[in-house]
Amino acid sequence: MPKITESQRETRRQQILDAALRCFSRDGFHNTTTADIVRESGVSQGTLYLYFTTKDDIIVALADDRRHGDALLSALAQSEQDAVDGLGLLLEFYGRSLSDPNRTDSRRVSIQGWAEALRNPAIHASIVGNTAAVRRQIAALIARGQADGQVRADVDPDGVAQTLIATFQGLTLQASLGEVIDLAAIGRTMDGMLLGLLTPAGRAAHA
Amino acid sequence: MPKITESQRETRRQQILDAALRCFSRDGFHNTTTADIVRESGVSQGTLYLYFTTKDDIIVALADDRRHGDALLSALAQSEQDAVDGLGLLLEFYGRSLSDPNRTDSRRVSIQGWAEALRNPAIHASIVGNTAAVRRQIAALIARGQADGQVRADVDPDGVAQTLIATFQGLTLQASLGEVIDLAAIGRTMDGMLLGLLTPAGRAAHA
Amino acid sequence: MPKITESQRETRRQQILDAALRCFSRDGFHNTTTADIVRESGVSQGTLYLYFTTKDDIIVALADDRRHGDALLSALAQSEQDAVDGLGLLLEFYGRSLSDPNRTDSRRVSIQGWAEALRNPAIHASIVGNTAAVRRQIAALIARGQADGQVRADVDPDGVAQTLIATFQGLTLQASLGEVIDLAAIGRTMDGMLLGLLTPAGRAAHA
């Protein structure tokens, strides 16, 4: 007989996570104190530990947040017909992710998550697992393109997927470091790279 | 009136930095104590502060280590003749960087440096500065290729440079997270991407 | 206007005390949290405070538990005829107390009560009061023996009583520390001590 409903609990938990995200983004994980999160979230010190067992647990929870990756995956899944269209969707999705001002904190915290993943198995698993799902999906898309004859047979679908992901990880880093990301230019470049690589005649993308 | 020579001092300093690199790689920056570095380096607690004013100063020094980037730059500079050859050199250099077991600690610490750069201006400047130099050099190489007619005129040299760097940053991350980096596969993929993008006819690389 | 009967209330209270006794015995008073008692007793956190105003109040209640001392006193009171028989009864009673496996928790918590009594007046009063009653009763028994001529006139009844109690306190401690208590051997020793001390000719006990 719980005193609060599951949804109230979830709301409270999210309220803490949102506050933590802002704090971590602003000050970094290790320079954020639980007192900071408490102040930012409006809950009490004790309540924090009613929802998370540990400060580390909070980052893990942030890293585990599948909402973003899931959106990508389902976007990709929709493009079951055409591989090239699917890749276009992918570029678009990532492009938005890179520049969406609502995701600034998310991007900055991701980078801290990478650093933590080097020594925190839970975060490591979360990141690697999330990446692997996307990578499989992209590789499958390319393989489908090969089966359809849309994509050259001699490219390695998984290698391309891995490389694409790496590129977006690097761009995420650069965006967070304040490098200007000219989405149009990057988009053209990546379009050109992919189509040059994948299409039999190097036909222009979307053209 | 220094009691030790400049070179003795430099040796000592490097000894501390080497120890710090091992510690940071193993435990992360924030989970490494100055006591750890002292233990690993063999110098005393007090001595540490004769060479670095602050623990943060040690990461800054590691981030500032230009030795690696400089090697890349000079390698690139040598290929003044042929843009395509220059890019080949670049891929080779980065490929080695990614897989060189002697650079494992370096790669891991780089990632932590990225996280620190978000809030430490000195590290930020160091990373961004280092990247910018490489990026300029690559863009120049491509522009030279365009001037020579080797490279398509409608590509954006800087966009390509930025993208390339991003990709290698992402691969560095993946390597440190334990993802298998199949250098041959990645190399073929990147070769294909670059040549598909850059060369007028999408001619095969090095073929 | 109570919503539960007095006996329901008493049952509930005892249920909490029993749980607390197990917890305190296992983990010590200060390492037992109210949450532990809640878990062990099956009542809720809030309910605990309907029955006890404070965690300290729970130990006080346990220390105040007169059931054991009362049993001793009434046993002693029954032996109004013969002092030597009365002392025999006493040894028997204490011997059982020391070895009764049902009283293991009780003994362990007693020792913690001693430590608490040093700074908690209520517990102090409870322990000292309980001891004093027993001590008076024993001294009275001996004095009666002196009046009857059963016991040497030159012994100090109160000194003997105090010493006897001390011995049993020490044995309680030793039992709880895991020392083997050979009841037969201890019984013979104490029998010998008492009779050697008390009886005019040092006649053998119960012989």
Add this chain to the structure above:
Amino acid sequence: MPKITESQRETRRQQILDAALRCFSRDGFHNTTTADIVRESGVSQGTLYLYFTTKDDIIVALADDRRHGDALLSALAQSEQDAVDGLGLLLEFYGRSLSDPNRTDSRRVSIQGWAEALRNPAIHASIVGNTAAVRRQIAALIARGQADGQVRADVDPDGVAQTLIATFQGLTLQASLGEVIDLAAIGRTMDGMLLGLLTPAGRAAHA
């Protein structure tokens, strides 16, 4: 190449232990904060942890303090000739221990040590070990008396030793609880008990 000598270190350590003893005696172990010990000892918070790894470690060190037990043992060892004299020495020694105002804190902390010993193996080992040594020595003394014909052959040396120790433990408790310890009366009682028990004719002690 230590900066302080072993003896300086030992002095500092003892200074902390002395302060801790006062604090524990006054407020109890669990109601003493490390801040209290720091205040009372005059060292800094950090220094405390240079000498003890843990707050628990401080009690263990206090329990481990063999100085008192050793004094008793060597006193007993001196009385190699006469068992009855040896026991007299023992009573005297314990009598002084019980009433020595310089040992008030020690006695109070002992009782807390008993409570801790129930769940702290190091303290348990310390107390039990210390007691065992004394017990062996007393039993040996009595056995020697039996060999000499001074002591009745039918008493159990170890049982007597254990009982004696128990009595003094109990008296320590009572003394700390504020019970008046009339040393003369207790001494006569114990003298009578021991001699009634041990001597063939129940001859008067020291008479």
Add this chain to the structure above:
DNA sequence: TATGAATGAGACTTCATTCAT
């Protein structure tokens, strides 16, 4: 120059207690 003992501010976490439901 080098040392390492000392410092003390501050972090994370626990837990007795309360109170709205």
Add this chain to the structure above:
DNA sequence: AATGAATGAAGTCTCATTCAT
């Protein structure tokens, strides 16, 4: 009466940095 979520004060321990030797 009973519940259990919420509270926040407080405690232990760590660690970057200093400074007398």
